[in-house]
Amino acid sequence: MTNGKKGLAHRAAGLLGVxxxxxxxxxxxxxxxxxxxxxxxxxxxxxxYAKTTVRATTDGSVSFREPEDExxxxxxxxxxxxxxxxxxxxxxxxxxxxxxxxxxxxxxxxAGYVSSEFQSSQKGKRFEWLGKLYAVTMDLDxxxxxxxxxxxxxxxxxxxxxxxxxxxxxxxMSASPxxxxxxxxxxxxxxxxxxxxxxxxRYFKLAVARARAAGGKSxxxxxxxxxxxxxxxxxxxxxxVAIAHARARALDRSVPAVQAASRRQLREWVSQQLEDALxxxxxxxxxxxxxxxxxxxxxxxxxxxxxxxxxxxxAVVVFEDSLARLVEIRREVGPEAGxxxxxxxxxxxxxALAASGFMHRMILEGRYAPPEAADAYGxxxxxxxxxxxxxSEGLAIVRVQRTTAILRLASGFFHRRNRRFADSLGELAxxxxxxxxxxxxxxxxxxxxxxxxxxxxxxxxxxxxGYPYDPATGRIALPEKYEVDLDVAARGDLQK
Amino acid sequence: xxxxxxxxxxxxxxxxAGNTFREAARDRVLYLVVAFGLxxxxxxxxIGWVSVNQDVKIIRDxxxxxxxxxxxxxxxxxxxxxxxxxxxxxxxxxxxxxxxxRWQFVVGKYAGLFGTVLAATAGMSLVFLVYxxxxxxxxxxxxxxxxxxxxxLGWPIVQAxxxxxxxxxxxxxxxxxxxxxxxxxxxxxxxxxxxVAGQFASDVAWLAEMAARGAxxxxxxxxxxxxxGAVYRLMPNLDLLNVRGTAVHAIAVPAGQMAWTIVYAxxxxxxxLVIACALFERRDLP
Numbered sequence: 001m002t003n004g005k006k007g008l009a010h011r012a013a014g015l016l017g018v019x020x021x022x023x024x025x026x027x028x029x030x031x032x033x034x035x036x037x038x039x040x041x042x043x044x045x046x047x048x049y050a051k052t053t054v055r056a057t058t059d060g061s062v063s064f065r066e067p068e069d070e071x072x073x074x075x076x077x078x079x080x081x082x083x084x085x086x087x088x089x090x091x092x093x094x095x096x097x098x099x100x101x102x103x104x105x106x107x108x109x110x111a112g113y114v115s116s117e118f119q120s121s122q123k124g125k126r127f128e129w130l131g132k133l134y135a136v137t138m139d140l141d142x143x144x145x146x147x148x149x150x151x152x153x154x155x156x157x158x159x160x161x162x163x164x165x166x167x168x169x170x171x172x173m174s175a176s177p178x179x180x181x182x183x184x185x186x187x188x189x190x191x192x193x194x195x196x197x198x199x200x201x202r203y204f205k206l207a208v209a210r211a212r213a214a215g216g217k218s219x220x221x222x223x224x225x226x227x228x229x230x231x232x233x234x235x236x237x238x239x240x241v242a243i244a245h246a247r248a249r250a251l252d253r254s255v256p257a258v259q260a261a262s263r264r265q266l267r268e269w270v271s272q273q274l275e276d277a278l279x280x281x282x283x284x285x286x287x288x289x290x291x292x293x294x295x296x297x298x299x300x301x302x303x304x305x306x307x308x309x310x311x312x313x314x315a316v317v318v319f320e321d322s323l324a325r326l327v328e329i330r331r332e333v334g335p336e337a338g339x340x341x342x343x344x345x346x347x348x349x350x351x352a353l354a355a356s357g358f359m360h361r362m363i364l365e366g367r368y369a370p371p372e373a374a375d376a377y378g379x380x381x382x383x384x385x386x387x388x389x390x391x392s393e394g395l396a397i398v399r400v401q402r403t404t405a406i407l408r409l410a411s412g413f414f415h416r417r418n419r420r421f422a423d424s425l426g427e428l429a430x431x432x433x434x435x436x437x438x439x440x441x442x443x444x445x446x447x448x449x450x451x452x453x454x455x456x457x458x459x460x461x462x463x464x465x466g467y468p469y470d471p472a473t474g475r476i477a478l479p480e481k482y483e484v485d486l487d488v489a490a491r492g493d494l495q496k
Numbered sequence: 497x498x499x500x501x502x503x504x505x506x507x508x509x510x511x512x513a514g515n516t517f518r519e520a521a522r523d524r525v526l527y528l529v530v531a532f533g534l535x536x537x538x539x540x541x542x543i544g545w546v547s548v549n550q551d552v553k554i555i556r557d558x559x560x561x562x563x564x565x566x567x568x569x570x571x572x573x574x575x576x577x578x579x580x581x582x583x584x585x586x587x588x589x590x591x592x593x594x595x596x597x598r599w600q601f602v603v604g605k606y607a608g609l610f611g612t613v614l615a616a617t618a619g620m621s622l623v624f625l626v627y628x629x630x631x632x633x634x635x636x637x638x639x640x641x642x643x644x645x646x647x648x649l650g651w652p653i654v655q656a657x658x659x660x661x662x663x664x665x666x667x668x669x670x671x672x673x674x675x676x677x678x679x680x681x682x683x684x685x686x687x688x689x690x691x692v693a694g695q696f697a698s699d700v701a702w703l704a705e706m707a708a709r710g711a712x713x714x715x716x717x718x719x720x721x722x723x724x725g726a727v728y729r730l731m732p733n734l735d736l737l738n739v740r741g742t743a744v745h746a747i748a749v750p751a752g753q754m755a756w757t758i759v760y761a762x763x764x765x766x767x768x769l770v771i772a773c774a775l776f777e778r779r780d781l782p
Contacts, residue, residue: 030770031770034764034767037767038767042736044756045736045757046733048753049757092696096692097735098564104550104553104558107547107550143742143745143747144553
């Protein structure tokens with residue numbers, strides 16, 4: 001080394017506060033040897049590290065087994081770069097390489113986000129960043145199976161992002177190739193996603209293959225899942241999904257018993273959906289006018305029943321009563337109403353009717369009279385102007401019949417255990433509610449009726465109705481007006 | 497060299513190491529960092545409460561990260577001033593006046609400091625394992641379908657703690673290297689940033705690959721790819737020693753990977769130490 005070069009090195013080192021000295025030959029040799037060992041051992045160590053550690057060097061660069069899965073994951077990238085929230089790489093820096101810890105922080109943030117969004121008053125924009133939060137969590141800790149499954153569940157139900165939910169599960173599937181629960185969950189989610197039955201089947205097959213390969217517990221019977229799925233969707237508040245599934249089965253004539261049961265469910269859910277649409281409209285009217293509408297017709301005149309009409313035209317025509325009413329209208333109106341649209345088999349199918357816009361036209365022309373005569377049982381919607389309550393009469397009848405039956409059973413149960421009848425429905429409800437809280441085994445459909453230990457509220461309570469209870473006999477009477485059979489009539493009779 | 501000669505040299509190292517350990521053990525900063533580390537470790541449960549039934553996973557994450565981070569902080573705060581303190585107090589002359597070579601002094605300082613770091617992190621690890629065992633027993637957590645959650649304590653957690661020990665071995669050697677050639681503040685800064693950079697070695701590898709290949713239609717630069725590739729190979733790859741992400745999910749590291757990684761950590765620490773000795777040998781003492 002020349003003096004000039006040495007001086008430069010010393011000056012540079014001096015700037016950094018470093019005092020340098022040239023190492024001896026023996027030390028240089030030792031350093032070179034150790035450097036070679038360090039560099040060489042890094043190759044096998046890093047190769048093995050890459051195999052065991054799923055830490056993508058680029059976001060979402062984990063290899064996918066199925067091309068469709070990869071396409072799905074590419075689609076989720078939109079969440080990653082569009083918001084102010086930092087992505088995987090920045091959070092990794094911030095946590096000094098502790099990705100898993102950063103994933104915990106994002107996970108906790110997502111829990112807080114869900115609760116804050118529930119309180120948010122910004123309608124229509126809720127849970128906007130939920131998918132992004134879960135995607136970043138999975139980027140940081142791809143093997144966190146619990147977070148993946150729970151996140152996907154929340155995303156599908158609360159966030160109503162069924163596609164995003166499946167994306168998340170696919171991400172987890174790639175990082176945890178031995179887990180059968182993730183493809184199984186993806187299958188269930190796809191079943192709740194109309195039009196994705198093929199995907200569901202593919203994921204279920206993958207779940208079965210993985211479960212078999214692991215030699216562990218098999219996934220629950222997939223057929224059972226398919227059967228209970230509409231109910232699960234309805235319980236989760238996804239009435240649209242429940243209706244889509246139940247409608248497909250209601251139109252399937254191969255198993256009459258299943259068809260009849262599906263129609264019963266369908267009537268209930270459609271009526272519920274229409275009731276919700278009307279209550280929303282009443283709420284919107286209240287916000288705009290500062291008072292409840294005088295009648296449902298005032299809502300129509302104010303042009304606030306568009307959502308209701310749309311749902312009505314799409315859904316209610318599946319029922320024979322409605323079809324019968326339509327046939328009647330056509331007879332009354334004459335040829336001017338046009339031909340009743342029919343499907344390929346000659347029936348006036350709901351799909352043909354909905355697609356034709358016939359129903360909607362009849363509604364708009366005022367020939368068919370919703371909302372007063374439009375629930376899925378062919379019965380009116382009742383409206384209470386003082387409270388703004390809307391009730392489907394058909395649905396109210398069904399609920400009163402069902403609740404009365406449960407109350408009668410519960411009253412008998414109370415008598416058997418206490419050797420007396422309950423003094424009031426309040427006492428009966430409190431006693432059963434306490435048993436529910438204590439985890440005692442009871443019939444499943446009793447739970448929603450007695451939850452919280454309060455007596456059930458009559459659906460027409462706003463109209464002054466209630467469940468009449470006689471403490472002397474423990475009997476709950478069903479008024480005559482509820483003694484009606486709302487079951488489905490034969491389709492053929494109504495097509496005459 | 498005879499065995500007696502080796503023994504005599506090691507005796508010198510041992511004497512310096514013993515003194516360094518005692519001196520470091522009296523340092524209040526050490527106890528402050530350990531206390532803070534334990535506090536953070538125990539707070540994992542509090543954070544776990546808001547984690548939707550993921551308490552044990554979060555306790556594991558916070559515990560493992562705390563042991564690593566606070567261990568590195570001990571090396572940083574206690575280690576970077578060790579040699580400079582001897583020089584400032586002129587006590588180094590009394591040491592070097594005895595039959596103790598400069599390299600023995602550096603190696604002794606390193607051994608003493610690493611012993612201190614190891615003792616502190618072993619203590620923290622023990623508290624963490626006991627705490628984790630108690631928390632797992634009290635609230636085992638449950639999976640969505642009732643399947644058994646991964647074992648909270650087990651070989652993967654132990655592996656992660658062992659590799660953290662080797663990570664700290666490397667960080668300590670860096671602290672001694674910088675301490676032997678620079679001021680305490682600059683040594684702390686250099687050690688901290690080398691520690692941080694080492695955690696992102698795999699990102700440098702990715703950067704090298706991107707530079708060589710080019711991104712989104714842009715032409716790549718083989719030169720910068722090679723430069724960054726060399727930086728990746730030469731910088732301390734602390735990322736290799738971080739298996740905490742897999743350990744929390746009870747995924748064990750294969751024995752081969754464990755062995756190669758340990759060899760790497762030992763070789764790299766020895767390399768840094770040789771450089772530290774060489775630089776200190778030639779250093780002009782004030």
